[in-house]
Amino acid sequence: MSLATANEQRQSFMGLLSSEWIKIRSVRSTVFTLIVTAILTIGISSLGAFAIAANWSHVSAARRLTFDPTSRSLSGVLLGQLALGVLGILVFTAEVATGTLSATFTAVSSRTKVLLAKITVFAIVAVVVAEIVSFASFFAGQALLSGTTPTATLSGTNVLRAVAGTGLYMAILALFALGLGVIVRHTAGAITTFVALVLVLPLLVTALPTSLSNDINRYLPFTIGQTMMSVHSQPNTFGAWAGLGILAIYTVIIFVIANWRLTSRDA
Template identity: 35%
Template sequence: MTMVPVLLSEWIKVRTVRSTFVTLLLTFVVTVGLGAVVSAVVASTWNNQTPTERANFDATGVSFSGIALGQLALIVFAVLVVTSEYSTGMIRATLGAVPQRMTLMLAKVLTVLGLVGVVSVLTAFISFFLGQALLGSHRTSITDPGVTRAVFGMAIYMTLLALLSVGVAFMVRRPIPALAILMPFFFLISPILNAVPKVKNVAHFFPDVAGRQLYSVQGSTDVPYGPTAGFFIVLAWSLGCVVIGYLLFARRDA
């Protein structure tokens, strides 16, 4: 079977399952909304900041503060695109219609990347401009050095995070186990390990840490690489998960 009909089929599946679009909408709302709140709070408490905090202030990074929670909904979206068919048993009918597993997985990946790519670009630019408007005199400009790169870096990180989540979903095939792996990793394990001196050098190469190097102008001084290396680290995590997911998907029965 050619790719176009399979892509259309995957698009119909995503469009007709309300929960997937709700989670994608929540990604936008939470990321933009929380970023706006943090930007407003920072602007109102600027006089309370220390000279060191002001010197290290990253106006672009502040406007992207909402991704800390927004990625939660993004992960759920990507996981549901894959696992909803396993939960309902529809994957058997899908594989009956599309026995070429490479084609089927590629169609799901392209569907997720297409949708998340559009939402990520909108989220990144709206978060930036709204956040900068609320920062007032402490704002930065899209034309300042490194800012445009950081805005697009935000969109790239969100897209690669969705790709990583798709790979994990194909590995475990069920929504709860997939979320039980991804949520603690991004919200507990990575932050905790980054705070432990003896292991934080390893945690610096986790995808969320590398992602922050992508969507901030200054980046973290503790991380021994810049945005370019950060991109390749997140890309390696995402492609690695997708490859493992495909190998398991190709070997196992539905």
């Protein structure tokens, strides 16, 4: 094989996809973070379901009327989304920290193609993992709720939408985190920014006047996720799919900025 041919293969998009896949599956932190994501999401969801089942006899009548077994069995997403988001950040910042990103850019002339390859491979991984943990959380939660509390099935109204949609929400949010990693370039800084946007910002918004708080809150990723997890419509929020579309728009915007940063500065 000639040097020119080898270089063409490295720079082909399929070659880049193969390279990114090797990077993701060969790094220990990736496997560890995926395990943490599964444990946090399924484990906390199961604990939440167990807690409500054990105390169902003490639950008020008003709360029983509004009880959503689907949302309860997906409660672990609150922390699982953070773990998957951290993985998205590490997909890029780990290469920056080890210096391998410079080697990648030396071998591949188009930084945009490198970014697209990272997005594509990580999107596939994130969707598969997020959907697995979302469905596993649902089934584990319903098993623990069964016999003492109302339960849900995938054939119920909006249940399949909630479970599958929650997986998509986690995956898109993880891609958003990847974009933050590309922009910030430092693991600690990107993780801090991600946590602030997902968990801290909603708390700050509650301190605003109610009318302003409601207007802003409906656009926040945390609210979008909570809406997707529920089978019931939520007040002062977008519909589940509309909210997911807004989150997808945020992610596209963050990647446009990330690509500009990536192509306008040194590796």
